Amino acid sequence: MRKAIAPIVALIVAGAGLAAFFALRTSPEPVTSTYFLMDTVLTVKTTGGDAATINEHLHALASDVDSMTSYYNAESQTVRVNAAAGKGPVSVSPEYAALLKTAVAVEAIDQGRTFDIAISPVSSLWGFTTKDFRVPSAKEISDTLAYSHSDQLVLSDTTVQLRDSRSRIDLGGIAKGYSLDIMEEYLLTVTPQPQQVIVDFGGNLLLYSGGRKHDWKIGIRDPRGQGIIGYVRSGDAFVATSGDYQRYFERDGKRYCHIIDPSTGYPGTLNQSATVITDIQPMHGAIGDALGKVFFCSPAKAQRSLFQTVAGQGVVGVVIVDATETQSTLGPINFVPTAAQ
């Protein structure tokens, strides 16, 4: 009997040691901060490093982008460009000019049929800038559409001009993704490096683990039901979703979402959501954000050929839920639908 006591003690000690190991094996606690800007919520969750300082700095960077691009802030470069529409070129910062060039380059992928920063007079017609919603007449839409395309834009490295005095630009469709670009650029320079940073800017994501190559599980919101339609596994990435389910109004039982199809002047109805995943490279946050609208406003056949065009430009994959709630993916991404789990 006495002989049996030694192994008993050894086992209990080993068991307790093992349990303590698992209990204490936790990484540093993440620090989550929430901010309100660009008419949405910015949530930053940082693990490791000087997390609280990193969160504050990321918010400051997003605020800078907001001050530069805002459609409403009287000091912004967008407001200055719009105020000078039809009058002549306006001096802008090199960053602002570069952002507009990126926007116009995405528009050019599809000849401006599915994304256009100059569509904003039509959005205003529907009340999306004032939240005083209404359904405009077909004539109002076609009249407004005539001067609501980027062919009204004249760009140089330091100036922007809108030819028609009624034309306006709105960078709301690209500014959140661009903010994620600026944030990622900053994160690369931080010492000590955080282990993980998850930035959620109005549903657009930056997933950053530096050199750690974290395998992320990115849930995609169900556009009609509760919860998620599934998740995508990916390394560090930018993720942008354009959907019809957050900003919309209803008239006579019909849904009118805030994403205006630039080819028709009417809210897009072909899809319920389009999620674009881009790799971590300069401006790919902005490009992914804009491409979300491109895929959202495109029919299935066009989506496939568009994907062929952008696949070599940092787009890892696209997940689409069309108007009939059919899910599809483009690209070699690992999408796990909720139904299959």
Added chain:
Amino acid sequence: MKRGDRITGVVILAAVALVIVFWIVVHRTPGTLAVVRVDGKVVATVNLTSPEVQTLRITGVLGPMVIVADGKGSVRVTESTCPDQICVRTIPARSPGDQIICVPNRMVITVEGKGTGIDALTQ
């Protein structure tokens, strides 16, 4: 089999059971909780596993809001003093990570708890 071996066997099982119990205690899934924040500060929490209908009256930056947990695991905003009513139209929140946001009131409801295993939600 000797008596000592039998005891050793029982003790091994007991030790394994101890580790498993400890593991579960440390890693147990917390009850699903809806956390209501205004301007980043927690103003209320709602236990979504409770079978009772719970009505919360909170004050957002703009004015009063009413939040209702239906007793079946979902929570939603039923009334809000905001111009666009996006929060009221948002699908009820239920799964961990689900959010209901009212930008004018600077109010965010976040469902917390383990379960979905996702890192982030795109929407």
